[in-house]
Amino acid sequence: MRCVAVINQKGGVGKTTTAVNLGAALAERGQSVLLIDLDPQGHLSAHLGFDGRDDVPGTYELLSGAASLADAVRPVGPRLSAVTTDIGLAGAEVELAGTIGREVILRDLLGASTVACDWVLIDCPPSLGILTLNALCAVTDVLIPLQPHYLAMQGAGKLFETIALVGRRINPALRVTGLLMCMYESGTRLAAEVVEELERFLAESRGRDCPWRDARIFRTRIRRNIKLAESPSHGRTVFDYAPRSHGAEDYLALADEWLSVTCGT
Amino acid sequence: MRCVAVINQKGGVGKTTTAVNLGAALAERGQSVLLIDLDPQGHLSAHLGFDGRDDVPGTYELLSGAASLADAVRPVGPRLSAVTTDIGLAGAEVELAGTIGREVILRDLLGASTVACDWVLIDCPPSLGILTLNALCAVTDVLIPLQPHYLAMQGAGKLFETIALVGRRINPALRVTGLLMCMYESGTRLAAEVVEELERFLAESRGRDCPWRDARIFRTRIRRNIKLAESPSHGRTVFDYAPRSHGAEDYLALADEWLSVTCGT
């Protein structure tokens, strides 16, 4: 069971869309995948059609110890399952604030769990608070979705700083696997400039002692595609909603690139 | 001096782009406008080319009482000025948490100020925390930028609930002036569905005792336009960077609609 945090504190850059559809694409490729909604907005849950009105325990119950991982896992599709949530998870940020070892609650729950799967993908909230820190302490791989826009790049420094601190103080196994360009509009000067700046940053870090020394910008770019924005309103992944769309194509290509990049590491 | 909060807790929906370019468009129309960056991300400041490395006091100094509004205002263009900020503003959320009357600090500062202008536009962070509450307590008008996407609509209920609570408990003059469609891609079914759902919600609220009883969806829609995403990387408004673009056209049309809707109210 290998755990991945999908993280970027900038809002609206494609974290949830990536967690859902990369997860579904990995399942298409025969991997077994568990998605965890760690965002109090509950967008991953809403994307999959769960409205939080039933009695199945979710991420809040998991973190507060009221339910085990096995109790909270619910089926989504072939080889794909999820732990869902609603706005009540916002309470966990407050309740965990004073807890000893508050950042490693999720790590210990995943470590003790008997649930068997190949990948756990964690959709993080748009902040660097306690919930996101729990994800960074629990995983070995970090996937950073990025929108190739100037304002979206402003917070990148703070994100890498936070990852470095978690890597140094709590989770030395933490590695940034890659940066994913989302809502990519090829041919725009802006996208080319952003990619160039990132390539320069990563090149300078090669071989240095930091969690992103082996990180890459994925060759696969997720093009802007309205089907990716429509599929959540039908409670389905892009593979169920529009299997022949660019969106489905790009996330399947990403799954293939992800598997080739991560196997053997 | 009439104050407007540009607010939506969903990230990346066009708040900063709207505050900067509606502000600039109102200035083009002869109004005097002060922009206030109330987001610790400091994106409004970055959009205008301020990197926070000089000694001019900003929003943090304003809220902590270390500087008056007049000290913090810096010129941007003809009839356009700004109070800028950087990540240090995140400290204000923490410091204000235990302060008596923490939500009305900005209201009292704006009320006591001698700065003269027609409009103050406040760019809010993507959350409903203390900084956003300060904006809602300080203004009479609320402008809600929206991306016409399913996931972006999920949090609308919580936003209206927060506005209603501030209206009832602290600021009875609070009114939602309008909802603005940003990054609008006409012809998509999704956009039409979202607009329909919002029209229904607003129609049900007509005449009821709530801050959005007279709210409208602006006829002006801000089309997706790469020039709006490029202009921040040049530190300029869209009017300085690409005055003949759709982006400039749409925000000028919005300024005209804003002035016709608000004059006389």
Ligand SMILES: Nc1ncnc2c1ncn2[C@@H]1O[C@H](COP(=O)(O)OP(=O)(O)OP(=O)(O)O)[C@@H](O)[C@H]1O
């Ligand atoms: N490639 C794409 N093409 C078109 N629309 C997209 C694409 N990726 C995401 N979207 C849409 O853009 C919006 C933002 O994406 P998403 O919600 O996945 O971002 P996020 O980073 O998870 O946001 P938040 O920070 O609020 O959690 C959503 O409405 C989504 O449907």
Ligand SMILES: Nc1ncnc2c1ncn2[C@@H]1O[C@H](COP(=O)(O)OP(=O)(O)OP(=O)(O)O)[C@@H](O)[C@H]1O
């Ligand atoms: N109409 C538009 N067309 C194209 N790009 C746009 C448009 N409006 C905004 N953008 C771009 O989309 C991204 C999000 O916009 P913006 O930063 O204004 O949203 P925000 O709501 O202020 O985000 P945050 O919640 O992080 O403060 C930015 O990179 C911006 O340049």
Ligand SMILES: [Mg+2]
């Ligand atoms: Mg999300």
Ligand SMILES: [Mg+2]
């Ligand atoms: Mg903003």
